[in-house]
Amino acid sequence: MKKLLVFTLLFITSLSLVACDTTPEKLTVDCEIYPTHVDCLEDDPIIDDPIVDPVDEFDPADIGFLDIYYINDFHGAILEDSPDEIGFANIANLLITQKELYPENTIILAGGDILQGSALSNYYSGLSTITLMNEMYFDAFTVGNHEFDWGIDVVTNYFDGNADNGEADFPLLGANIFYKGTTTIPDNIDPYVIIERGDVKIGIIGTMGYGLEYSIATSKIEDYEFALPVPIISDIVYEMRTELDVDIVLVASHDSGNSLNSQLAALTGDYKVNAIFNGHSHSTYAETNLGLPVVQSGGYGEYVGHVRFEFTNNELSTYSAENLSYYTSELLRSPNDLVKELIEHYQLETDPIFNVxxxxxxxxxxxxxxxxxxxxxxxxxxxxxxxxxxxxxxxxxxxxxxxxxxxxxxxxxxxxxxxxxxxxxxxxxxxxxxxxxxxxxxxxxxxxxxxxxxxxxxxxxxxxxxxxxxxxxxxxxxxxxxxxxxxxxxxxxxxxxxxxxxxxxxxxxx
CATH class of the missing domain: 3.90.780.10 (5'-Nucleotidase, C-terminal domain)
Structure with a gap:
């Protein structure tokens, strides 16, 4: 759902709850928390010494670095349940802060099983979670097995270009998801997306774990199948590098990575993958021992994965990987006000149903x-x-x-x-x-x-x-x-x- 619709919803809700004042309250930035925000500067924004967590200081005008933030197996864990389930308002604080400070240096990905699993997400068939993700600047969302739980068409409707039924601001990826017996990807699922940050072109490929049909109810998966991902990924990477001038290739696969990761890490030259983001098993790791960053970030919003690439003369020079948590990131210990307000709206609407x-x-x-x-x-x-x-x-x-x-x-x-x-x-x-x-x-x-x-x-x-x-x-x-x-x-x-x-x-x- 587009941001204009979101703000309109909040405005209408405030009228019904407060009444009288017909002038919408202007959303303001807390300049003590975000002193370098454009609304807090008297002149043109110049970020001399930004408070940034967890990255180091770089000039955002240059593509000297690229940060990728990642969640997987979120299962609609919108609310902050404990320090181990951070909640979407706190995750939004990290993602929105970093994206607005460094728009040309930040990519935000979701690795599947994001929507299904909580009352506040299930009640809206995942649209509440999609709406919040729109506010958080997500760039791509890989299909997971639990995206099939309501029937995959329920989810793909949010990617069909029709704002009347709710709409995501980012693509849904699944390069190896086919109608059974064909090589046809279902409508509104893309194999990959290419985005640009500064002079760097980044290709993002999404795949489903091979064999995960078994983890889906038979009635929901009988018309679909998941092909072997590595040959498909290899073909796409080659096309990206030889025909589409892509510089960095990321693979977000809803796969535990047991055999996938080593196969992808072995690809070289025009088939080379630069980072792998896993899901499904709810494991927690951030490694570079295969010669590239490999990340999986737990489940239910326990962690936010973070991969950093650093460039010298627009050439990739170094990389690192980590999982951020409530305990390691100050930004994950406080909420983004707008996302918090949206969540409170959903709670107000559903409390009589779910919290008796x-x-x-x-x-x-x-x-x-x-x-x-x-x-x-x-x-x-x-x-x-x-x-x-x-x-x-x-x-x-x-x-x-x-x-x-x-x-x-x-x-x-x-x-x-x-x-x-x-x-x-x-x-x-x-x-x-x-x-x-x-x-x-x-x-x-x-x-x-x-x-x-x-x-x-x-x-x-x-x-x-x-x-x-x-x-x-x-x-x-x-x-x-x-x-x-x-x-x-x-x-x-x-x-x-x-x-x-x-x-x-x-x-x-x-």
Whole structure:
């Protein structure tokens, strides 16, 4: 969404909340914090001694250096949850400050799995996060597997040039994402983008990790496939360097990098890649031991990756890589006012939905505890003999004395997975018990006996699991998160606290 629309939204909101004054309040810069901002200078801006974190002092008029800032696997972590989840307002403070101080020296990238995963992002189908990214000057966004969770068309609509449905100010990248059986990239996804900073042309290639189709619900990925990325990257790099006069090539791949990074680092000459930005595994590293910067920056906004290139006579001379955090960057410890105000608008709009107290936890729940509990909920609510939950479908733990709200349940079960049931043999059930988390009251399953089984649709629909081949499959249409919410509402009427061993109140629906 364009900045003009954002400011209009804020203006209209202020009228409805304050009333009376029809003159929009002028946004001002705090000159004590940003003394070198153009609005704080009496004459033409000359930055003699800027307060910059974490870069050293350079003349921004020269392309003597290039800073690339990077996030991956953000999962809609808009709000500041702890020092380990910095929040978008604080991340914006770093990115906007650096971009406005050094517009010709700064690039900002996102490496996939950015939108899906929190109440405040999911409620708007990711548009709230896209709008905030527009304010933060992002240059490119690589598709991740969780961008497919709502159907990839939901996300690509923000890149279709139609401002009526919300619009990103930056491209969506996925050079190896094809319609199945073709080499056609879906509409509104680009293989790469080329941008210029001073006299330097930078090519940015985005790819999806090979084989990550398996991490996407079957119904959302059945029409698409991800090709081997390295041959595609090599071809694009060669074109960039030999035909498009690109000086620096960056690869942002939603890939853990286990084999990809060494293959890309081995490319030389007209195929050379200058930096790699990974994602998906939520790992944290910033390395140069492969002969180029390689970065992955955790997940949920824990870190902002930072790569610096320095140039001598417009030739790349040195480079460095690091991950910035709340503890290492002063700018990540305070918010950008405009982005904070936008976030507060979204909170005001959604608080009546997401922040109503359901019940307070009386103990610490691990992710496994919560997976077992939701498996029990699926079993009991459907009258099944056993309930299965995949570990990856439960995303976080819950601390003791936590006031559980729908927002908390979104953090635990952010995916809109629904409950399905089917009849399987005991032998088939036993084949699943070693790889999935489950709940049952049956101590021994007979191989030849038929049992009713409940699980979520992500697990159910995988062709490598026996569920889709069983008898009497049934889709209840019940979302796991809604099942948990209803149960906890009922438990609050009976129990003072939520404990793992509280008797389940939900009964089988007739």
């Amino acid at each position: 107290a359901l019940i307070t936890t009386g103990e610490y729940f691990t992710q496994t505890d919560l997976s077992e509990w939701i498996a029990r909920m699926m079993r009991i609510s459907t009258g099944a003999d056993i309930g299965f939950q995949n570990g990856g479908g439960t995303r976080t733990s819950i601390s003791s004395d936590t006031v559980v709200t729908l927002a908390v349940l979104y953090q635990v079960w952010p995916f809109d997975n629904v409950v399905k049931t089917v009849n399987l043999t005991g032998a088939e059930i036993k084949s699943l018990m070693g790889g999935l988390i489950y709940d049952t009251e049956i101590t021994e399953f007979d191989d030849d006996t038929i049992y009713k089984v409940a699980t979520n649709d992500y697990t159910f629909d995988k062709t490598t699991n026996p569920f889709i081949y069983g008898d009497n499959p049934f889709n209840t249409g019940i979302i796991l998160r809604d099942l948990a919410e209803t149960e906890l509402e009922m438990q609050s009427l009976v129990y003072d606290y939520f404990y793992y061993d509280n008797a389940i109140i939900t009964t089988e629906e007739e």
